[in-house]
Amino acid sequence: MTEKQQHFDLMVENYGNVRTIEYEYAVLPWGATEPHNYHLPYMTDCYLAHDVAVDAVGKAWSKYGVRGMVLPPIPLGAQNPGQRQLPFCIHARYETQQLGLNDIVASLHFQGMRKLVIMTGHGGNDFKSMIRDLTLDYPDMLVANCNWFAVEPRKGYFDEQFDDHAGEQETSVMLHYHPDLIDLSTAGDGRSHPFNLSSLNQKVGWVPRDWSKSSVDTGVGNPGKANAEKGSRYIDVVTDKIALLFYELIRKSLY
Numbered sequence: 001m002t003e004k005q006q007h008f009d010l011m012v013e014n015y016g017n018v019r020t021i022e023y024e025y026a027v028l029p030w031g032a033t034e035p036h037n038y039h040l041p042y043m044t045d046c047y048l049a050h051d052v053a054v055d056a057v058g059k060a061w062s063k064y065g066v067r068g069m070v071l072p073p074i075p076l077g078a079q080n081p082g083q084r085q086l087p088f089c090i091h092a093r094y095e096t097q098q099l100g101l102n103d104i105v106a107s108l109h110f111q112g113m114r115k116l117v118i119m120t121g122h123g124g125n126d127f128k129s130m131i132r133d134l135t136l137d138y139p140d141m142l143v144a145n146c147n148w149f150a151v152e153p154r155k156g157y158f159d160e161q162f163d164d165h166a167g168e169q170e171t172s173v174m175l176h177y178h179p180d181l182i183d184l185s186t187a188g189d190g191r192s193h194p195f196n197l198s199s200l201n202q203k204v205g206w207v208p209r210d211w212s213k214s215s216v217d218t219g220v221g222n223p224g225k226a227n228a229e230k231g232s233r234y235i236d237v238v239t240d241k242i243a244l245l246f247y248e249l250i251r252k253s254l255y
Contacts, residue, residue, distance in 0.1 A: 023069045024250050025115035026108055027053040032077020032122035033090040036166035037219030039187035040174055042088060046073040048170070049121030051177045052148040052239060056119075059243035066250045074100065077122040082211030086218065098130050105134055109141055115249060119242075120147045123165070144249060151241050157234040159225045166190065167221020169234070176231030188217025189224065 029052075031045030041047070050073045057068040076092035083089050101118075108116055118127055131143045149169065155161075160168040167190050174182055192215050194201045211218065 023067050025068045027117045027119050028071045029053045029073035029119045031073055033075045035086050035218040037188050037217050039184050040166050041181050045121035046075050049119045053119040055239040056242035060246040064247035066247050078124045080208045080211050101130055109138055115142045118145045151238045160222055163221035166219035167223050168226045171223035171226035172231035173235050175228040187223050190219035190221045191216045192220040
């Protein structure tokens, strides 16, 4: 039996015992509903945020003895201009996400839960300001954010240096978790166009990209070299680091 299967079996065995087990924290996967080139499903950000959360919670449980519950993923993401007109791409405003998160935190707090980690799978989502507000509203509750795709640098795992959306990294991790949902033969090459303004390309300033002008196939980064082995090797390190984060948030003081 693999280590991953042991983690999964441990959680399955105990998830049914919510009345008798004292869970110490919750993890909220948060993604989006949007195209990912032509080869990945619209729910890719939700799948990966949830899968990473489940693996990391399993590792934290078996390695460190901290007990967490993974909540269902939220499919509401903030979209750039040029994405909203794409069929079935859903844009959720900041206020929509804020109200949803407020209700989730209020529910968990009422039930006695005092620690929540948002597992972010969509780069367009930004929860920092919301978390600051929640920390003021619920001073006895810790709310943290984790962008799983930024936990470990891509270098050393993947060949493509420029890889932003539905490219080699994301496709490899999806091939690790959900190979049955992917048809690489349909993928575009993820060609993209930078801004004409060098200052924006050098990150001196920021404006949202117009997806209809910056991407040819809704991808940014070539998925052609993706494979499941790369995804597995990468995600094993990522979930190790996130499991340690869970342990430290639960067992150690912040200061």
